[in-house]
Amino acid sequence: MEIKTLQYFVRIAKEESITRAANALHITQPTLSRQIKDLETELDVKLFRRSNHNIQLTDEGLLLKNRAEELIEMSRKIQEEFKVIDRNIEGNVYIGCGETKGMEVIANIFKEIQTYHPKVHFHIYSGNAEDIASRLDKGLLDFGLLIQPVNLNKYKALDLPTFDHWGVIAKKDDAFSKKDYVTKTDLSKEALICSRQVLETDIEENEFAEWFGHLYKDLNIVSTFNLAYNAGWMVKANMGYVVTLDSIINTSVESDLKFIPLEPKLIAKHNLVWRKDHTFSKAAQLFLEKAIEACH
Missing domain, CATH: 3.40.190.10 (Periplasmic binding protein-like II)
Structure with a gap:
């Protein structure tokens, strides 16, 4: 199972049409149909229900779509990190945030870093604690900004000076x-x-x-x-x-x-959290250092 095949599958799921997906992907419809047929054979499941006008995901297809999107995002994140691994500090930092005043601290750190490292880019995922924890655990986020009450046992945590x-x-x-x-x-x-x-x-x-x-x-x-x-x-x-x-x-x-x-x-206190075993990129490590400075 290749990432490219999963990308094809996700595009079909979004378009609800192999024809529209093939046009968007700039490949022929028979080629795309064959890729999905091979994927169904490999997994031994039906991924789509087909009708005259469109196709819809089966329950198995919906599960694969969720997993495929996570794998595609992780693949992209890995590629981005290795593109800049031997360069000066640049790259992407991924942070999940709840709706909170604590974003003021985060935004000020963003601004300070970009002033001196304009090739560092920040990506915010907004959600509740459950959403953010799930993405942290899967390695899709570097950090999470959480609002108490929340279970911090799985993470390293920094108390922000906001509430x-x-x-x-x-x-x-x-x-x-x-x-x-x-x-x-x-x-x-x-x-x-x-x-x-x-x-x-x-x-x-x-x-x-x-x-x-x-x-x-x-x-x-x-x-x-x-x-x-x-x-x-x-x-x-x-x-x-x-x-x-x-x-x-x-x-x-x-x-x-x-x-x-x-x-x-x-x-309600605010915490910046990260996985105990997470390996940071240079950009994410710099963000953490600036966050520690801001909290002391």
């Missing part, structure tokens, strides 16, 4: 919006919309759960989310209150939403 405040998002015409803060007793009586991350029970120090204390197990959580933008729409639809961080959902003057902090105050 977010926890609170709730309410409509501006809601009774909560008249409050300067909300308490756990206030929230224990309401429908809540929470990040799936804060509901994980295998995190050793879940400060969110500790803040609620004995009330945590009885919270009325009507919906969960992994990224907060869509949660704001649920507030507007009167589903409940989003429990989230202060820098994620738009609560500007133009918005009809308001952020109300928790009392007593609860903060």
Whole structure:
């Protein structure tokens, strides 16, 4: 199984047509069909369901597409690293980031490095902690910027000098919006919309759960989310209150939403993490050194 064959397969999956894929790849349709037939024979599965108008992935095909995209991305990353291995510091740094003020630290490091090393390029993958951890574990990212609570046991971690405040998002015409803060007793009586991350029970120090204390197990959580933008729409639809961080959902003057902090105050710390066995490129090593400097 070759990377090029996997690239052909992924292109067909995206185009849902061997003809369109062949045109995009600048190869003949019979050649492309033969490559996919050989791949199906090698794996002993059917990868596509064919109809008169298009083709769709089977369950096995969907699994292969996910794995193939990871392998293609890893192959590209390896090629890029070895192109610059004997040169001055240049190349690519891959960082997964949650929605957080911690990006200010990261962005300032980017700027400092590019001032002196303009051939270093940075690639940001935005996602929640689960997405970022998965890509870190597969070697697709050099670093992850994570927001507490999160399990750090698998990684080396650097505490960033930034944090977010926890609170709730309410409509501006809601009774909560008249409050300067909300308490756990206030929230224990309401429908809540929470990040799936804060509901994980295998995190050793879940400060969110500790803040609620004995009330945590009885919270009325009507919906969960992994990224907060869509949660704001649920507030507007009167589903409940989003429990989230202060820098994620738009609560500007133009918005009809308001952020109300928790009392007593609860903060979410930020961590820059990386795999314990990860081998850094020169560019990624330089980024790590600058990050350590910024945190001390």
